[in-house]
Amino acid sequence: MAAEVQPLPPIRAPPGPAPLTPDQAYWRSFKNQLLLPSPHNAAITSITTPDYNPAGAQADTFAATSGGRVQIYNGKTRKIVKTISRFGVEDTARSGVLRRDGRILLAGGDSGVVQAFDTGSRAILKQWRGEAGHQLPVHVVRWSPKVLTDLMSCSDDRTVRAWDLTEDVAKWTGVGHEDYVRSGCYLPDQEGGMIVSGSYDQTVRLWDTRQARAAMTFKHAAPIENILALNANIIASAAGSSVNILNLAAGNVEQILHPHQKTITSLAAAHSGTRLLTAALDGHVKIHSTSSWQIVAEGFKYPSPILSCAVIGDDRHLAVGLEMGLLSIRTRLAGQEKAKSREKEKKMAALLAGTETADAYERKQRKKELRQGIQARDRGKDFRGEGADIVITGNERSRQKVLKPWQRCLREGKYQRALDLVFEPSQTQLIGKGKFSFDQEEVLTLLTALRHRSALRAALSHSEEDEGRKLVPVLKWCLHSVTHPRHVVLVQDVLLLMLDLYAEKIGGDWSEGGKEVEALLKKIEKRVRLGVDLAQRARGLVGMVGCLEAG
Template sequence: MATEVVPLQPVKTATGPSPLTPDQIYWSQFSSQAHLSSPGGSAVTHISSPLEYPAVPYISASASISSAANQATFAITTGPRIILHSTSSRQPTRTLSRLPPGATAYSGSIRRDGRVLAAGSDSGLIQVYDVGSRAILKTWHEHRQPVWVTKWHPSDLTSLMSCSDDATVRLWDLPSETAVRSWRGHADYARSGSWLEGGRAVMSGSYDGMVKIWDPRVDSRSGYSDTDKAVLTFKMPGPVEAVLPMPGGTSVVASAENKIAVLDLVAGRPMQVLSNHQKTVSALALASKGKRVLSGGLDGHVKVFDSETWNVVAGFKYQSPVLSLSVVADTASKDTPDKHLVVGLQSGVLSVRTRLSGAQKVAAREKKQEMAALAEGKIEEYDNKKKRKQRGKGWEKRLRGKEFKGEDVDIIIDGNPLGNSRKLQPWERLAHKGMYSKALDVVFEPKNPSKAETLTLLTHLVHSSALRTALSHRTARDLQPILRWLVRAISDPRYIKLTVDVALIVLDLYSEHFGDDLVADADEGGPGSEDMREVRRLIERLHNGVRRGCDVAMQAVRVEGMVGLLGVEG
C-alpha cells in the first residue's frame, strides 16, 4: 500500500545563546497552559480571586475565613455570566447568571472567604450572590448607569465599594438597603477603582483623566463635602482604565491610554511614567507578594515590572487584546508564591498558565519516563527498576488515554488511528505513482484546493527532488496557475523558501521562452498570443512582488539597526 502523504512539520531554527535572568527563569516556569472558551464567545472582562495579592495576607490573619476548599476558586466575568473555576483543575465549577434578560455583568468580585460574590451590570444593578446556593442575597438600585467596578473590603466581610458610569463612587454595607457613602467628584465615567491597602481609603479612576483618593473618615464637619471632594487628585494623560494599590499604602499605579503612572500619595506627584505598551493598558495586577506588577494591554502583551526599578523583567504575548488579568497564589505554600497567571481576552478565551511546584515537576518527569519506557517496549524493566507493583487490568489504556487536567497536563498529539486511515486524495494517489505533473495540475485546479494541499504537495516534491520534473514541458496555459500562485504567495514570509524554490525552477526552465522574439510574436497576434501575454503579465507582477518584498526587508533591517542602537527590548 502506498505511503500516505502528510504535511511536513515546520522547521524551527534554533535561537542563539542568551543569558536568562532570574525573573525570566521564574516566569518561564508558567509553562502548563490551558485555553478555555467562554460561553457564546463573550469577552472575559474581569477576573477575581480571594487568593490574589493583596487579599492573601488577610486570609491567614482572620479566624473567620472558610476552609481552603471554599477559597480554591477564581471567578471570571463574561457576558451575562460569572463563572467560577477551580484552582486545582482550572475547570469551571459553577455559573451565576441571575441578571435580567439581555443584561451584561461587570466586575464579578468574589469575597475573600469564597462564599459571597458581588457583581455590577449594565443596567446599574449591584447584586450579591451566595456562591453555594446561587441565591441573590442583596440587590441595590441606586446607580443609574452601568456599574463597572465592585470590590470587597480587604478585611471587613460586609463592606463593598462600586464605581459607575454615572460618575459616582459609592460605599455599601451588606445589611443596609442604601449606600452608606457617595462621592460625585468625577466629571465622566468612573470605570476603575479599588481599596487602598488596609481598606482605610478608596481610589477611583475616571474617563475625565483623574485618579482620586477618597477617605470615608472625612466628612463635611472637617470642611469637606460628602458629595464631591477627594482628599487627593492626580491628573492623567487620558481616560483612566485601571488602578492598583501598592503594598505599604504610600503609592498607587494607574493606567491611561498606553501609559502607566506610579503615583506617590505622600508627595502627591507621579514617581514614574512607563510607556512600554503600544496600545491602551486595560488591566493591572500584583504578583510575587507585591514585588512585581503585571500589566495587560490591547496590544496583546502582558508585561512584568520590577516594582523597585520599574524595568520590564518578563512578558507574554497573546493572540487577542488583553482585557483582564490576575495572579492567583498557592495556598499550599507558606510564602504564598504565584500559582496561576489568569488572563482574559477580548476573543472570549481565558488563558490560565500554571507554575508547577517541585513535587509536580517530579511527577511530570516520572510520567515522561514512564511513557518513554512504554513506547520503547521496556515497561516491565521500568517497573522493576522503580519497584512498582504489578499493574492491574487495563493499565495501558488508562496510561495512554488518561485525560489530564490542572497542573499535570500532558501534550498529546493524535495521529490517524490504526486501521482507520483517511482516504487518499486524487493528487496524493498520482504523486505516489510518480505522476508528478498531473498531481500538480489537480492541485492547481480552480475548483479544488485548499492552500494546505498545495503547500503539502509542493513540499513533498521538493523533498523528493521531483519539483523540476513536475514543472517541465508545460505550455503557456499550463504555466499560468503556477505563476498566479507564485504572485499570491511570494509576499508571505511563511512560504518564502518554498516560493523561491518554485520560482527559480520556473525561470530556469522557461526564461528562454520569455525573450523579445516570442513577446513580439505574442503582441502581433501569433499562435497562443493571448496565453503568452497573460504569462508575460504574470511574470511582471511576480517581478514587482519580489521588488516590494526586498524593499520591505531592507526597511526591516534598518529599523532593527535603529532599535538596536537605542537598546530597546523587544
Template structure:
C-alpha cells in the first residue's frame, strides 16, 4: 500500500514583537487632528464635567468655549483687562471662573456670558482658578503674590487664605477624595504644600510639605486621595501622602514638564488608569499607574503648555506655545461601528466583489450525500473512504520540492531563486528559501547544493543572503551559509569582479549590523549604570 508524499512544511520562525500593542492602538485611535491657531499660547484647557463635555480654552485675553460635538467655538468670553488665565467650568456646567494678569477673578454665566462676581483681593496675576468638584459654592485661586485662597460664592467672601510659599504659586487644585476641603498647591519655590482649611490658621503652616530642586509647574492628585504627582523640572515625582515619602520619579522628558492630566482608559482590551505628561520638548508621555512605565508617546510640533482629556475619552486637547491648539478625536461606540461598516463597504466597492450566492448541489452530489452512512445527530464532519477525494485534498508539490525529493539539491535552490534570470532574487519567498535551506542543513546537503557553481549560479545566492542576513529570524542559518560560501569560493573572489563586488556588499552589511550591535550594548550598559546610580 503506497502513501501519498506530503509537501514539505514551511519552517516555523520565531514570532516577532507585535507591531502595535493594545495600548498603542487605543491612543492612536485619537485621530482627526484639528489644528487651530490662537493669538497667544494656550495656557489652560478644561472640559465640562457634564455631558456633552464642552471645553474651555484660555488664550491671550479671552476664554473660548468649544463644542464637544463640532469642535468649533460656540461662545467667546473676552471681558478681561489683561491676559486671562485658567478658565474653569463648574461641575454643573453653568458657570465659569477665570483670573487675569491684573489679579482680578471673575465668575461668568455660560449661557448669557454675564459677570456674576468680581473679586480683587490678589495684587498680582491670578494664574489658577478652579471650582470645587463637590461644592457648587466653593472657588479656589492661586496667585503670583504667593497666596492661595478659598472663596465662598454666595457671600463673595474669602473663607481661607493660605500663606507659606516664598515665590509664585502657579498650580493648585482640590485633592480628589470624599473630603474636598483639602487643597494642593505648588510654587516656584520648589515646594508642594497640602492645606486643610479646617485646621489652618495664620500661625500654623501647611499640613504637609514636599520639596523639589526646581520650580513646580503642575500638581495632580490621583483618585483616592493618597497619591500626588508633581511636575518639577523635567521630572514627574510620585508622592505617597499616607507615608509622606517619594514613591518614584519619572525622568522621561528632556525639558520642563508643564502639564499633567489623568485618563481612565476604557477599551476592549484595556481598562486602566493612565497619566499624561506634556513638556516643553513637545512630547506627551503616557504612563500606567501600576509600574509607572511609559506605554505610549505622542510628538507635537511645538513646546506644550497645557493638555487635557475629556471625561468620556473622546477628545485629547493639547495647547502649545505660539498659540497652536491641537484637538484629536477618538472614534468609539456607535460611531466606531458606523465607521467600520462604511470602511467595509468601501473595500467591497473598491475590490468590485460580486454578490455571493449560496451554491446548490447538483443531482450527482445530492445523491452521493444521500448515500452516506448516517453518523449521528449534529455531526460536523463525515468521513468516507474516497481515494480520489483524498488525492484532490493534497496540495500539489512545487517544482523545487520535487527536485528536493529527487536529491537534486542544487537544482532545487536554483529553481527557488530563479537562477539565470535578472532582478528576480528579491521576489523569492524568504520563508520558502529558509525552509529549503533548513531541509538541506538537516540532510547535510548545504555544501552539495552550493558546490560546483560558476559566477551566474553563485551571485543570486550571495545577493539573497546579503538582503536577508540582517533579519533576526534568519541570521543564524544565513551566517552558516555565508561562511560556507567563503570557505568554498574564497580563492575565486579576486578572479571575478562581479563576485568580488557581491562579497564586498555582504561584508559591508555584516559590518554595519555588528556596529549596531556594539552601539546597542554600549547604550544598554550606560542605561544600566544610570539606573544603578539613581537607585
C-alpha cells in the first residue's frame, strides 16, 4: 500500500520577540498603578515596611516619608490612614518606619532628633536629642527584629547607635566610620544584636553591639547609598551604579552587579528573598535572581529619578518613591479581582468604540453569567446507566486534509496555474503600508517549493498576451518584501529570473499591464538603492562606534 501524500507544510516567518519568561509575565502583572502626590511635592525619600511576624495583623501597612511628614498607608485600600507631621518647622523627616505591631512609628530628622510616635494618638512618646543623641542629621532608623523595645540609628555624625525605648541614652555607640552614615539595618536571625552600616567613606561595617569595634569591614569603590540584608550571611550593598553581594560567612565579595547607568538608591527583596529589586536615579527598577544574580525581568521605567522602593503585602504591591514628589503603587491583581479588571476593560472598550450601550452590555453579561452557571451545574452531574456513550479507542484514523486548489495544481505539476491561484483575490492582508489580496504565508510556501523544485522559471513564463497582467501581483509582492531581511534571498531569486525572461521587453510594447510592470520595476529599483544606502550608513556607524569603544 502506497504511503499517503501529505500537503506541503506552510512556511511561517520566524517569530519576533521571544516569549515572556515566568518572571517577566509575573512582574508585568503589576499593572494597576496609582500615583499619589506628596504634600508640597516633596521627594519621597523613604518607603518602609515593618518586620512583621508571620501572623502579623498589619502585614499590608507601610510608611512613606517626604518633606516634614510621614504618611501611613493601608495596603488593602492604598489610602492614607495616618499622617504624622510633628516635626520642626525647618526639620525634614527621614526614614519613618513602623514597629511590627503597628503601634509605634520611629523617625529621624535633619535636626539630629530621633522620635517615637504613638500611631493612634500621634503623640510623641520619646525623643533622643542633644548630648544624649546625634549631633547631625539622622537618615536611618530601624526597629530590632527580635526585641520590641530595641532600635538603631545611623547619622551624619559618623556614628551608629543602638537604643532602648525605655532609656534616655544610647546603650551602644559604634565609632569607626570616617564620613556620613546613610544606610544601615539589623542582621536577621541573630540573637546578639548584629548591625550592618554603610557610609560615604565607601565602607560597609558589621557591628556586634557587645563590642566597641567593627567585627568586619568591606571596602567599596563608591559611597554606600543603601544596604539590604537578604539573610544572616548575605548582604547587598549599593555603591554607585553597582551592587556588591557580600558573603559574611566567607568574608569576601561574592558578586558585583552592574544593572544601572546611574547611582542605585534603593534595594528591596521579593519572593521570600529569592528576588532582589534595584532602583536607581536612571528611573529604572530591575529584578535579579538571588541564585544566579542575573536580571530576570527589566521591571519598570519611571519619569523621574527613584529615591525609594519597597515590595509590600506578600508581593502584592510595588511602591516606588520619585524625586518629583509622586508615590507610585502598582498592584498585582489575581483571582476574582483580575477577572473583574478584565471585564471592566472590555466594557470600557465597547463603550468607547460605540458598538454597545451600557444597558446592552449589562444584559449581555447577565446572560453570559447565567449560561456559565448552568454549564457548571451540568458538569457536576454524574451521568451513568442507559444512554451512556461507549467509545472504543485504539482504532482512530486521522482525517485527510482537503487540499486547496493551488496545492492540487502544484502536486500535478501545473506550476503556472498554482502561481496564478495563490495570487487570486482572497482575504485582504496588510503588509507594511500596502494592502494585498493574497495570503502572505501561502505565497512564501509556494515560491519556496518552486525554488526547491527548480520550477520558478516555468512558473514565471507566461504567454505574450498574459505576461504583463500575470506579473503585476508578483512584482507587488516583491516590492513590499525586497527590504525584508527574512525574504530578501527569495525575492532576489524571483526578480533575477523575471529580468532574465523579460529583459528584452522592458521599455517596449506589452500586451496588457506593461506600463504597470515597468512602474513597479522602477519602484523596486528605487527601494533597493535606498536600502543599500541605509546599509552603507549603518556600516559607517558601526565603524564609528568601534572607534569610540577602542578609545
